[in-house]
Amino acid sequence: MLRSVQMTEYAGPDGLNDMQELVRRTWSPASRLHLGDVAWERSVNARRSSADWRTAVWRDGEDVVAWGWLEQPGHLLMTVDPDRAELATTVVEWFRASANGPRLAAGVLETEKHLLAALESAGFGRDDSAPYFTHHWISLDGLAEPVVPDGLTLRHVRQDEVAKRGAVHRAAWSDLGPSKVTDNDMAQVMSTWPYRPELDWVVENEAGEFVASALIWLDEQHQVGLVEPVGCSPAYRRRGLGAAVNLAALHALREAGGTKAVVCPRGDDGYPQARALYQSIGFRPGSRTLHLLLG
Incomplete structure (x- = not known):
């Protein structure tokens, strides 16, 4: 299944349409990100240095099935089609190979079990002392x-x-x-x-x-x-x-x-x-x- 998936990397604000396509297609109340989250964060920060702002998008044919975004050099946001949950591991591997922050971190909603499982399998653990947000x-x-x-x-x-x-x-x-x-x-x-x-x-x-x-x-x-x-x-x-x-x-x-x-x-x-x-x-x-x- 994975052999048909192709990855494209972007630097800077490019890739917004791909990100929004996947967020809108897979959104549910269990999703962390709404397409407006992506629109606001990407547009208000569009002039950010390309060197510090990287995105990878995975497609299966014409369909966007996963993406990962280094919104900070060492912090990951991602969306993965729940029907392609195995790609969460691929996104986390890309993050670990691409990030350059002093300590790597990621954020998910507690209901995004497929993302949480991939991060925990890669050695990430909850930091309950950190600020958090509630939908x-x-x-x-x-x-x-x-x-x-x-x-x-x-x-x-x-x-x-x-x-x-x-x-x-x-x-x-x-x-x-x-x-x-x-x-x-x-x-x-x-x-x-x-x-x-x-x-x-x-x-x-x-x-x-x-x-x-x-x-x-x-x-x-x-x-x-x-x-x-x-x-x-x-x-x-x-x-x-x-x-x-x-x-x-x-x-x-x-x-x-x-x-x-x-x-x-x-x-x-x-x-x-x-x-x-x-x-x-x-x-x-x-x-x-x-x-x-x-x-």
Whole structure:
């Protein structure tokens, strides 16, 4: 069976379409990655050095059946068709031969048993002291209505508002140091499938500035939206804007044909605020990620 499988390596951002093809075809609630995860991470980091960002894709004929991504020099993300579970071992072998980090690590969802088995067979073990993420789910039936204080407006982004969209992201994500996301990075995000401006919601103040945002990526095939990312400018926090902009985006997702949504906040107690926000509007926790180290 394996003799028919061909591998292609990429450096830099190439390979996104192949990765999304496999994620969409094999997605289930037991999958770690939604096609929006791949779209966001690859597009927002598209200018990353090719030398430090490698991807391998395995095909059986025309079908993508596995891929591995060194999202950091020593860290692996992978997707393998569960019907071709034997290829997980092949991906891990490629990772060990290709990675150059000081200690090799990988991340999977606890329900991805075929990936977990391949990593454990190669000598990787769980690091339960590491931060982890928990998939949270919400049905789009019976959503609360979003409300913002007087003087603020909820609306979706327009395609020509790249600079304002980039500015609110940087404001929200610069608490621990300046965000590296440039306007060019945001333009790349907003031109990457399946981005839709009508699913990218913001709170706008009276001066026309965006002060909170929530982006949803819709997988039409499975009718599931991924919320990624969400943020609020520090000066506007604790006013309910995070909840409001999320709810507005979820209503738009339902209008676009979505039936449920998933979001993946930290599950450990190192950063509980995001988890509390999502649970306050109806998201409920499901499976968690696992961090594995070699040796």
